[in-house]
Amino acid sequence: MTTTRRPTRQQSAVMDALGSTRDFTSAQDLHAQLRESGEKVGLATVYRTLSSLADAGDVDVLRTGEGEAVYRKCSTGHHHHLVCRACGRTVEVEGPTVERWTDAVAAEHGFSDVAHTLEIFGTCGSCH
Amino acid sequence: MTTTRRPTRQQSAVMDALGSTRDFTSAQDLHAQLRESGEKVGLATVYRTLSSLADAGDVDVLRTGEGEAVYRKCSTGHHHHLVCRACGRTVEVEGPTVERWTDAVAAEHGFSDVAHTLEIFGTCGSCH
DNA sequence: AGCGTTTTGACAATCATTCTCATTCTGCTG
DNA sequence: CAGCAGAATGAGAATGATTGTCAAAACGCT
Numbered sequence: 327m328t329t330t331r332r333p334t335r336q337q338s339a340v341m342d343a344l345g346s347t348r349d350f351t352s353a354q355d356l357h358a359q360l361r362e363s364g365e366k367v368g369l370a371t372v373y374r375t376l377s378s379l380a381d382a383g384d385v386d387v388l389r390t391g392e393g394e395a396v397y398r399k400c401s402t403g404h405h406h407h408l409v410c411r412a413c414g415r416t417v418e419v420e421g422p423t424v425e426r427w428t429d430a431v432a433a434e435h436g437f438s439d440v441a442h443t444l445e446i447f448g449t450c451g452s453c454h
Numbered sequence: 455m456t457t458t459r460r461p462t463r464q465q466s467a468v469m470d471a472l473g474s475t476r477d478f479t480s481a482q483d484l485h486a487q488l489r490e491s492g493e494k495v496g497l498a499t500v501y502r503t504l505s506s507l508a509d510a511g512d513v514d515v516l517r518t519g520e521g522e523a524v525y526r527k528c529s530t531g532h533h534h535h536l537v538c539r540a541c542g543r544t545v546e547v548e549g550p551t552v553e554r555w556t557d558a559v560a561a562e563h564g565f566s567d568v569a570h571t572l573e574i575f576g577t578c579g580s581c582h
Numbered sequence: 583a584g585c586g587t588t589t590t591g592a593c594a595a596t597c598a599t600t601c602t603c604a605t606t607c608t609g610c611t612g
Numbered sequence: 613c614a615g616c617a618g619a620a621t622g623a624g625a626a627t628g629a630t631t632g633t634c635a636a637a638a639c640g641c642t
Contacts, residue, residue: 332608332609332619333608334620334621353598353599354599367622369622370601373598373600374620393517393521393598393630394521395598410565411567419559421555424551424552427551431536431547431574435578436579437536437538437577437579438576439576439577440575441575441576442573444570444571445570446556446560446568447570447571448560448565448567448568450563451564459588460587460640462638464591480629481629481630494591495591496591498592498593498630498632499591520599523629523630
C-alpha cells in the first residue's frame with residue numbers, strides 16, 4: 327500500500343518550481359515554467375508528481391472557478407486560504423472557530439468522518 | 455447588455471429535472487435523465503441553461519473532487535452544504551458563525567468584497 | 583401571417599487530465 | 613563494478629467535460 331517513493335531529478339524540479347511561487351499555480355503553468363527554465367520534464371510527470379504530493383498532503387490543491395486544479399506549497403497543518411481575486415495574493419488563515427462549527431453542524435445531522443473545504447476570496451488592500 | 459431571456463420548452467424541462475432531485479447533479483447526468491424521460495434536449499442546451507441559471511443565482515454550483523460541475527436547486531439565500539460522500543444526500547446548513555468569522559478574518563488582512571465557499575463532506579448516519 | 587432575434591441541436595473543437603507502454607533510471611545485490 | 617527487478621519518465625493517444633459553430637427552428641410581436 328505504501329507507495330514506494332523514489333526521488334528523481336524531475337520530481338525535485340517540480341517541487342522547486344512550486345516553492346518559488348507563493349501563489350496557486352496550475353499543472354500546465356508549472357510545466358511551462360519548467361520548460362522555460364530549461365528543465366526537461368514531461369507534462370504527465372508534472373501531473374503525477376503533483377498528485378502524489380497532494381495525496382501526501384505536502385501541497386494544497388484547490389479548484390479555480392473554471393474547474394482547473396491549482397497547487398501551492400503550504401505550511402503544514404490544516405488551514406484555509408484568503409485569496410485576492412485581482413492579484414492572486416494568498417494568505418493562509420486558520421481558525422478553530424470554523425473547525426468547531428463544521429464539526430458541530432455535521433454531528434448534529436448525524437454525519438461522521440467529516441472533512442471540509444473553505445476558501446475566502448476578496449480584493450486585497452493594494453488592489454482595492 | 456441585459457440578456458433577454460426567452461422561455462422555452464427545453465429550459466423548463468431542465469428546470470423540472472433539476473427540481474425533481476434533491477442532490478447535486480452533473481450536466482451530463484441531467485442530460486441522460488432527460489433523454490430517458492423522453493424529453494429531447496441537446497446536451498449543449500443543458501449546459502447553456504444550467505450556466506444561465508447559475509449566473510442568475512437560481513441554482514447552486516459546486517465542483518466534485520474530480521472537477522466536474524454539479525448543480526442543485528436550492529432554497530434562496532446564502533447557505534452551505536453538508537454532503538454525504540457515500541449516498542450523496544445533501545443537507546443545507548446555515549450559520550452566522552462562519553459568515554462572521556470569514557468577514558472578520560478578511561477585514562483583518564485588509565480584504566474587501568469578500569465572498570467564500572464552504573462545503574462539508576462526511577458520511578451520514580444511514581451510510582455509516 | 584411575416585419578421586427580426588433568440589434558441590436549439592448535432593457535431594466539431596478545446597482543454598485539462600489520465601492512460602499506455604516502450605525506454606530510461608534507481609537502489610540494491612553479489 | 614555489473615546485473616536486475618521494479619519504479620519513473622515521456623511522447624503521444626485516449627478520455628471526458630465543457631464550449632464554440634452555424635444553419636434550422638421557435639418566439640414575441642405587429
